[in-house]
Amino acid sequence: MATVIPVRPRTIQGVACPVPLPTHDRVQLGHGSGGKMSALLLKERFLPRFGNRYLDALGDGALVPVEGGEVVLSTDTFVVSPLEFPGGNIGHLAVHGTVNDLAMMGAAPRYLSAGFVLEEGLPFEVLDRILDAMAGAAAACGVEVVTGDTKVVDRGKADGLFVNTTGVGFLHDGFRPSPSRARPGDAVLVSGPLARHGMAVMAVREGLEFDADIESDTASLVPLVDALRVAVGDAVHVLRDATRGGLASAINEIAGASRVGVELSGALPVPSAVEAACEMLGLDPLYVANEGVLVAFVAPEAEDAALAALRSHAVGASAMRVGRVVEDHPGMVVLRTGLGGTRVVDMLPGDQLPRIC
Amino acid sequence: MCLGIPGRIVDRRDDAGLPVGTVDFGGVRREVCLAYVADEASVGDYVVVHVGFAISKVDEEEAHRTFQVLREMSQLDELDWMADLADAAEGVQP
Amino acid sequence: MKYLSEYRDPALARTLVDRILRTSTKRWTLMEVCGGQTHTIVKQGIHEVLADAVEMIHGPGCPVCVTPLEQIDRALHLAARPDVIFTSFGDMLRVPGSECDLFQVKARGGNVRIVYSPLDAVELARRHPDREVVFFAVGFETTAPANAMAVWRARELGVDNFSVLVSHVTVPPAMVAILEDPGNRVQGFLAAGHVCTVMGWEEYDPLAERYAVPIVVTGFEPLDILEGIWMAVVQLEEGRHEVENQYVRSVRREGNRPAQELVSRVFHVVDRGWRGIGTIPASGLGLRPEFAAFDAERKFDLHHIRAEEPAECRAGDVLRGHIKPFECPAFGGACTPESPLGAPMVSTEGACAAYHNFGRFQAAAAGGA
Numbered sequence: 001m002a003t004v005i006p007v008r009p010r011t012i013q014g015v016a017c018p019v020p021l022p023t024h025d026r027v028q029l030g031h032g033s034g035g036k037m038s039a040l041l042l043k044e045r046f047l048p049r050f051g052n053r054y055l056d057a058l059g060d061g062a063l064v065p066v067e068g069g070e071v072v073l074s075t076d077t078f079v080v081s082p083l084e085f086p087g088g089n090i091g092h093l094a095v096h097g098t099v100n101d102l103a104m105m106g107a108a109p110r111y112l113s114a115g116f117v118l119e120e121g122l123p124f125e126v127l128d129r130i131l132d133a134m135a136g137a138a139a140a141c142g143v144e145v146v147t148g149d150t151k152v153v154d155r156g157k158a159d160g161l162f163v164n165t166t167g168v169g170f171l172h173d174g175f176r177p178s179p180s181r182a183r184p185g186d187a188v189l190v191s192g193p194l195a196r197h198g199m200a201v202m203a204v205r206e207g208l209e210f211d212a213d214i215e216s217d218t219a220s221l222v223p224l225v226d227a228l229r230v231a232v233g234d235a236v237h238v239l240r241d242a243t244r245g246g247l248a249s250a251i252n253e254i255a256g257a258s259r260v261g262v263e264l265s266g267a268l269p270v271p272s273a274v275e276a277a278c279e280m281l282g283l284d285p286l287y288v289a290n291e292g293v294l295v296a297f298v299a300p301e302a303e304d305a306a307l308a309a310l311r312s313h314a315v316g317a318s319a320m321r322v323g324r325v326v327e328d329h330p331g332m333v334v335l336r337t338g339l340g341g342t343r344v345v346d347m348l349p350g351d352q353l354p355r356i357c
Numbered sequence: 358m359c360l361g362i363p364g365r366i367v368d369r370r371d372d373a374g375l376p377v378g379t380v381d382f383g384g385v386r387r388e389v390c391l392a393y394v395a396d397e398a399s400v401g402d403y404v405v406v407h408v409g410f411a412i413s414k415v416d417e418e419e420a421h422r423t424f425q426v427l428r429e430m431s432q433l434d435e436l437d438w439m440a441d442l443a444d445a446a447e448g449v450q451p
Numbered sequence: 452m453k454y455l456s457e458y459r460d461p462a463l464a465r466t467l468v469d470r471i472l473r474t475s476t477k478r479w480t481l482m483e484v485c486g487g488q489t490h491t492i493v494k495q496g497i498h499e500v501l502a503d504a505v506e507m508i509h510g511p512g513c514p515v516c517v518t519p520l521e522q523i524d525r526a527l528h529l530a531a532r533p534d535v536i537f538t539s540f541g542d543m544l545r546v547p548g549s550e551c552d553l554f555q556v557k558a559r560g561g562n563v564r565i566v567y568s569p570l571d572a573v574e575l576a577r578r579h580p581d582r583e584v585v586f587f588a589v590g591f592e593t594t595a596p597a598n599a600m601a602v603w604r605a606r607e608l609g610v611d612n613f614s615v616l617v618s619h620v621t622v623p624p625a626m627v628a629i630l631e632d633p634g635n636r637v638q639g640f641l642a643a644g645h646v647c648t649v650m651g652w653e654e655y656d657p658l659a660e661r662y663a664v665p666i667v668v669t670g671f672e673p674l675d676i677l678e679g680i681w682m683a684v685v686q687l688e689e690g691r692h693e694v695e696n697q698y699v700r701s702v703r704r705e706g707n708r709p710a711q712e713l714v715s716r717v718f719h720v721v722d723r724g725w726r727g728i729g730t731i732p733a734s735g736l737g738l739r740p741e742f743a744a745f746d747a748e749r750k751f752d753l754h755h756i757r758a759e760e761p762a763e764c765r766a767g768d769v770l771r772g773h774i775k776p777f778e779c780p781a782f783g784g785a786c787t788p789e790s791p792l793g794a795p796m797v798s799t800e801g802a803c804a805a806y807h808n809f810g811r812f813q814a815a816a817a818g819g820a
Contacts, residue, residue: 205565208565208566208567209387210385210386210387211379211385211387212384212385213384272452273383273384273385275383276383276384276385277382277385280382280385280406281567282360282541337494337495337496338459338464338495338673339461339464339465339468339495339496339497339500339673340465340496340500341497341499342499343494346788346807350554353541353542360487361593361648361671361701362452363452363453363455373608375604383455390568390597392600392709393596393707393713395709396709403453405645405701407593407597408568408594408597409567410568412596412645412649412710413707415454416701417454419699419700420454422699423697427678430470431463
């Protein structure tokens with residue numbers, strides 16, 4: 001009878017073994033292979049956090065019930081580096097980002113898919129924090145992650161982790177904000193303090209590090225949109241979340257899509273620490289990224305009610321009007337300076353760069 | 358060639374022979390090299406910082422004086438305007 | 452922010468604007484030689500509200516804009532080397548070289564990093580002893596003390612995998628070049644407040660005297676710029692030509708002596724090329740021979756890299772104030788912020804980029820394009 005000798009895993013110093021022993025604390029290429037390691041990763045890390053009857057069926061797709069005749073789809077891919085920053089991590093962005101895009105279309109977000117590209121060597125504890133963030137954000141937003149995918153790439157081919165989320169939402173009756181609906185006379189409203197996300201990430205970027213009480217503003221905008229819809233309904237002509245490129249880019253896109261001009265008054269809700277950080281690096285808060293701010297173009301007669309609705313929520317407490325839509329200079333956004341001068345607030349060709357001059 | 362902003366020194370230390378300190382810029386703090394203001398600036402003083410180096414100590418007296426001058430100028434202008442108005446009312450030519 | 456925000460008070464600014472408009476009996480031509488001042492002037496629309504009394508010509512005050520094409524090409528070459536970590540101030544990354552810019556080199560795999568302070572680059576070198584860290588030492592006299600300290604510290608700490616690619620320029624020779632130019636229209640100058648914080652204003656007295664131009668050392672906030680312009684206009688109206696100091700909260704006549712001292716121990720005066728203008732003798736700083744070990748131009752083989760400025764780009768004429776940006780045939784067509792031909796279109800302080808915004812608004816307002 002053969003004797004079964006138990007094999008205890010051990011390492012041999014100085015010898016490179018062609019079949020390396022599995023390390024248990026980080027992502028490896030095998031986790032993306034579709035075999036046992038993949039199944040284990042899914043079972044141990046993803047399902048416990050996102051489990052719902054659609055996902056647990058583990059089909060190639062998710063079979064979900066749909067309301068109404070039209071659905072809103074939105075997709076976004078998240079590649080931020082570093083993965084974790086003051087106020088959150090890429091997981092928060094991945095859920096809030098797509099949820100907010102759906103909300104800006106006037107839809108109630110319901111389902112998300114999540115596709116991951118993991119870099120070989122990503123520590124599990126980092127992955128867990130990101131997944132925890134996603135699960136928590138999804139639950140808070142009332143959305144379910146119903147299907148997903150995971151791939152693993154060689155070390156160096158991803159900044160730790162990339163994630164795509166695609167969302168499905170259902171429209172409310174009679175609420176159809178759209179980028180082309182801005183009209184002369186509309187009030188341009190902003191829901192909250194600007195430039196926090198971009199500066200929070202900048203503060204932890206290598207080479208630029210600084211110490212500040214600035215946290216990312218990543219948040220779901222759904223409560224604010226609901227409040228607006230209930231208060232003024234279709235008087236909301238346009239909704240846009242101001243993300244990359246800052247408030248300036250969002251307003252420029254709408255001015256272009258609606259073929260109207262926008263005049264900004266110059267007053268902006270920028271927290272003092274954010275302003276100080278921008279001064280230090282020579283950055284303009286108008287162009288710095290946000291992750292929890294919306295811009296609303298509303299009919300002038302609804303302006304007061306809209307602002308009251310925004311301010312009734314903690315996230316919208318510092319909502320204010322920053323400008324007005326005008327007939328002049330269609331497609332162009334200008335700002336009246338304190339001196340009475342005019343400055344064009346254009347889209348930037350690329351990223352805003354810290355300057356020395 | 359220029360981006361220098363004022364901040365307040367909140368602590369000073371020695372980094373292997375180089376005087377450095379933490380400077381607070383309205384809520385944002387960063388380590389700054391104080392070598393060029395070492396003899397004149399202490400904790401609590403304001404310095405102008407360019408690319409991580411303090412290049413001058415803010416002369417707070419002069420700063421206030423500039424501001425006072427501008428304020429007075431502004432008030433004088435208001436008085437001028439009021440005087441012009443009074444003159445016009447009395448038919449006095451400017 | 453203290454000592455900053457109060458100098459943006461709009462009511463006080465309007466007072467100064469009124470004063471300037473009432474004081475001037477004719478239209479004067481002034482030049483600022485400082486990118487930061489250009490930035491404030493254009494951003495606030497100062498040139499617009501003062502147009503009846505003052506024409507502001509934006510001088511070559513942006514060190515990013517005047518870095519010679521050749522030096523950019525050398526930077527690109529270094530950044531592409533696999534053994535080099537190339538570090539730079541942020542605003543250099545989009546300046547076009549002959550073929551591409553640092554951003555594109557980064558996209559192709561070059562190790563290019565933005566740093567806030569030159570000391571961060573030295574620290575990077577300490578943390579990566581297996582790589583060569585090169586820092587792009589660009590700037591006017593304001594930045595020279597910082598760059599000098601970086602080299603000094605690297606030598607002190609024995610960080611021998613650190614070197615600098617120097618492209619320092621100094622302001623007074625540029626002002627002389629402008630004043631000596633036969634087509635010169637500049638009647639008064641705003642001198643750069645932070646350059647003078649380091650250097651003082653002693654070297655401007657002979658210029659004011661010889662060329663009979665008022666020179667006002669000026670800060671960067673709207674009230675500073677307006678007060679500086681007002682002081683210059685008063686001098687012009689009264690027929691005076693002196694050096695005056697508006698930026699009293701930061702500038703002393705002798706400047707910062709310890710900073711000047713270290714700069715002269717690490718650097719010496721050399722001839723430098725100014726992009727779009729050409730070589731101005733004794734207008735730059737280069738590393739002294741005893742610091743050759745930290746000079747990237749000597750450490751790496753860069754002498755074969757030469758460059759010709761494109762004929763179409765008239766940056767030089769713009770920088771000298773001969774033409775306004777929109778008078779350049781390439782403006783807005785072949786040369787835009789998205790695809791710039793020259794540096795003044797790239798940098799946010801560059802005169803061309805500034806006018807690309809402002810000019811378009813005026814054209815739209817006039818019912819034009």
